[in-house]
Amino acid sequence: MRKNIAPLMLLTLMAVSPLALTSAQAQDAVVVPTATAVVAGNMYISLNGLRARSTPDDAGKTMGVLSLNEVVRVVSGELVNGKYVEIAITKPINKMLPSDHYYVVAEYLSAKIVDYKEFTGKYFVVLNVATETIRIYEKQCADFSCPHKMIMESEVVVGEDKDHPAAEKGKGRTVLGSYRLTGWAKFYQDSEGHYPSWYKEGYPELPSIDNNDWGDWFKNKVMPLNAVGKRDGHMRGAFGWYAGFQAPNPLGQWTHGTVGWGSDKDKYIKKTKKFLTNIVSDPRSSGCTRNNNEAIAFIRQIVDTGAPMIKIYAKEALRDPSLVDYRTDSLEWSYILTKRAGEKADRDEVLKALNLKGEEVDAFWKTKRAGGEMIIDPKSPVSNILEVGTYTIDTQPTVIEYTPGENMGKIKRSVGRKGNVYGIKSIEMQGTFYVDAGMLSGYHHPSSKLEISGFEDEETPPFMDAKNLK
Numbered sequence: 499m500r501k502n503i504a505p506l507m508l509l510t511l512m513a514v515s516p517l518a519l520t521s522a523q524a525q526d527a528v529v530v531p532t533a534t535a536v537v538a539g540n541m542y543i544s545l546n547g548l549r550a551r552s553t554p555d556d557a558g559k560t561m562g563v564l565s566l567n568e569v570v571r572v573v574s575g576e577l578v579n580g581k582y583v584e585i586a587i588t589k590p591i592n593k594m595l596p597s598d599h600y601y602v603v604a605e606y607l608s609a610k611i612v613d614y615k616e617f618t619g620k621y622f623v624v625l626n627v628a629t630e631t632i633r634i635y636e637k638q639c640a641d642f643s644c645p646h647k648m649i650m651e652s653e654v655v656v657g658e659d660k661d662h663p664a665a666e667k668g669k670g671r672t673v674l675g676s677y678r679l680t681g682w683a684k685f686y687q688d689s690e691g692h693y694p695s696w697y698k699e700g701y702p703e704l705p706s707i708d709n710n711d712w713g714d715w716f717k718n719k720v721m722p723l724n725a726v727g728k729r730d731g732h733m734r735g736a737f738g739w740y741a742g743f744q745a746p747n748p749l750g751q752w753t754h755g756t757v758g759w760g761s762d763k764d765k766y767i768k769k770t771k772k773f774l775t776n777i778v779s780d781p782r783s784s785g786c787t788r789n790n791n792e793a794i795a796f797i798r799q800i801v802d803t804g805a806p807m808i809k810i811y812a813k814e815a816l817r818d819p820s821l822v823d824y825r826t827d828s829l830e831w832s833y834i835l836t837k838r839a840g841e842k843a844d845r846d847e848v849l850k851a852l853n854l855k856g857e858e859v860d861a862f863w864k865t866k867r868a869g870g871e872m873i874i875d876p877k878s879p880v881s882n883i884l885e886v887g888t889y890t891i892d893t894q895p896t897v898i899e900y901t902p903g904e905n906m907g908k909i910k911r912s913v914g915r916k917g918n919v920y921g922i923k924s925i926e927m928q929g930t931f932y933v934d935a936g937m938l939s940g941y942h943h944p945s946s947k948l949e950i951s952g953f954e955d956e957e958t959p960p961f962m963d964a965k966n967l968k
Contacts, residue, residue, distance in 0.1 A: 536575040536583050536604045543568045544608040546680050546743040549689075550594065554582035554601040560689055562594035564602065566680050566745040567611050577604055614678035614745075614804035615953060621649070622806040622959070623679075623797070625753075625787055626931060627656050627672045627948075629814060629898035629917045632753075632787065634797065635936035642966040645817060646936035648824070649800070650891045652793040655770045657751070657785035659908060659920050662949060668749025669784045671920055674943045675952025676959055677744035677807045682798055684839055686741040686754065694722050696735035696755070696791075697837060697884060704734070707759045707867070707885070712769065715757040733757070739791045739835060739843075740798040744807050747951045751785040753807065755794040760835065760887045764790040776912040792889035795843040796831055806959055809952075811922065811944055812931035813900040817964075821934060827894045834859065835885040845886075852879035859886060895934040900927070920947055932964065939964040 546566045551558030564570065568591050573584040582601040587594060594600075625632045632654045635646040657672040687695040694701060701722045705714035714720070715734045724730035738755015758766045767790050770781045782788075789797070832845035841851065849856060862874075863886040874881050901911070903921035911921045922944045929941030938958055943950050950957075960966070 536572055536577070536607060538572050538575050540569055541572050541585075541607040541609060542611055543570065543602075543606060544612045545606040546745060547683075548602055548606050550585070550587065550600045550602055551582075552597045552599065552601070554578035554584070558601065561597045561600060562590065563592055563689065565591045566743075570602075570607075572607065581605070583607070612680075612745075614680065615956070617678060617804040617806060619802050619805055621801055622646075622808065622936075622961075623753075623801060624931075624936060624962075625654070625656075625672075625807070625809045626812055626814065626898075626933075627674065627809055628811045628900070628919060628922070630654050630656050630915060630919055631898060631933075632789065632793075632797075633895075633933065633936070634801065637961065642961040642963075643968040645823070645932075645934065645967065646961075648893070648895050648934060648936060650793075650796065650893060651895065651933070652789060652892060653764060653767055653915070654793075655756075655767055655782055655788040656919060658780045658782040659912065660780070661947075667949065668751050668951075671948055672783075672785050672787065672809065673749050673751055673949045673951045674809045674811055675747075675950050676956045677746070677748060677809070677952045679801060679803055679805045679807050680743045680745045681803055683737075683741045683743070684739065684841070686737045691722070691724065691730060692732045693736035694731040694734050696738055696757075698722070699837070704759075707761060710758065710762070712757070712766070738789070738794060740794045742794075742798070742801070742807075744952075746953060749785065749949070749951055751787070753787040753789065753794070753797070755791040756788045758791060760792045760795070760833070760885050760889070762790070763792065766790065771912065771914055773909075773913050776909055780912075782912075792833070792887065795833055795835065796889055796891060799831075799842050799844050808958055808962065810931060810938070810941065810958065811920070811927075811948060812929060812938065812941055813927055814897045814917065814933050815930050816895065816897060817932035817935040817937070821895065824894055824934065827892075829891045829893055831889045831891055833887055833889060834883060835887075836882045837884055838882055852882060854879055859883065897933055922947065935964070935967075936962065937964040937967065938962050 543564045548564040549560045550562050552561050571586040573586055581603050583604045585600050585602055620637050623634055631651055633651040634649040636649055638644050638647055657670055660670045662670040685695040685697045702720050718729045720734045721729040721731035735757045741752050741754035743752055756766050775781050833843040834845050834848040835843050862880050898915050898917040901916040901918050903918055903923040906921050926944040926946055930939045
């Protein structure tokens with residue numbers, strides 16, 4: 499980046515391109531087991547962001563990435579180097595570089611479509627795009643005849659308010675629909691390196707944990723060296739700590755973290771919605787759902803692969819204004835963020851995995867935060883720790899009131915939370931989302947300005963229909 503660009507102008511780069519997002523490398527994704535033998539013929543990709551390489555080895559050049567359930571043809575079922583097979587790609591979903599041969603890891607090929615639609619887990623995620631709020635619910639009744647229980651809610655940032663170019667579906671406003679989580683990546687970066695990982699071994703040090711600002715994450719000094727030895731990258735850590743991938747047909751829109759440390763809490767989420775910020779730039783994403791890093795770490799902790807992820811645009815209300823089932827405003831979740839790929843952040847789990855005592859970790863972290871020097875053996879498990887903290891989980895359902903679109907201009911609806919981030923007019927809003935119950939009544943997606951994707955035969959899952967309540 500040019501050093502003379504003002505930090506606020508740099509905010510426009512928060513609109514991460516769909517090309518970057520569709521290059522997802524789900525490095526710790528959980529996938530459906532595939533057959534032990536690969537046969538020639540058509541197969542389905544069972545992993546979002548599967549890399550297609552020019553040669554059958556881990557060091558082979560990446561020629562592009564393949565999407566979940568994309569169809570490819572296996573040229574030969576013979577394994578090369580014990581794990582790769584050659585494929586032909588006839589109708590690529592994502593842009594592919596030309597190559598005489600394409601190879602993929604055989605275990606990520608499936609003879610049938612990977613369908614998480616009938617997920618039987620207890621948690622599901624609802625993003626109300628209108629209010630820029632993400633919530634997790636726990637199912638309470640097998641027949642869905644009683645309200646679901648809200649586990650957490652958090653303010654997020656959704657896609658920028660502009661029309662999707664016809665040739666770039668998914669770039670702009672966040673797309674509505676019913677999806678399923680297909681995997682998680684930790685410290686994700688796009689394959690082109692435009693948005694370098696929040697952390698990666700060998701990368702420059704991150705901005706200060708105690709005193710960092712937007713502009714610090716765009717500076718040249720925090721960017722890694724490219725192939726010709728120059729510092730390269732538009733913004734460091736744009737995808738934050740974790741990124742969750744959805745299907746079907748997510749149009750390159752994921753759910754991920756953002757810049758900053760856990761101790762920054764939601765500073766960079768709220769900064770996006772300041773008046774001056776929106777005067778000089780459009781700081782929202784290109785369609786992804788951006789969370790603060792503590793929130794995405796907690797979501798990663800409890801939401802399993804296959805879980806429903808529902809994106810709606812709805813007016814909010816309380817089914818039970820007394821909130822009798824919600825006697826606690828918040829809960830505390832302690833975490834330890836480590837360098838280790840694929841590892842979650844729950845404090846107790848990490849302590850056990852690293853074979854460390856809490857007192858030892860806390861002493862290390864207290865000294866580090868105070869600026870003290872500690873000589874640590876690189877082989878010590880303590881050296882894996884990046885941050886230690888506590889996330890306050892908002893467990894109290896809070897309605898964000900709807901403001902009619904006909905009463906707002908673009909700037910007004912972009913500042914703060916008006917319950918209608920895209921200015922949809924009242925006549926187009928159908929139904930109600932009961933935030934305390936996780937259920938919908940009379941709801942249909944408004945479609946005049948918004949795109950809809952996900953499962954074609956499921957606007958929202960049946961377990962969210964308030965008609966089921968007794």
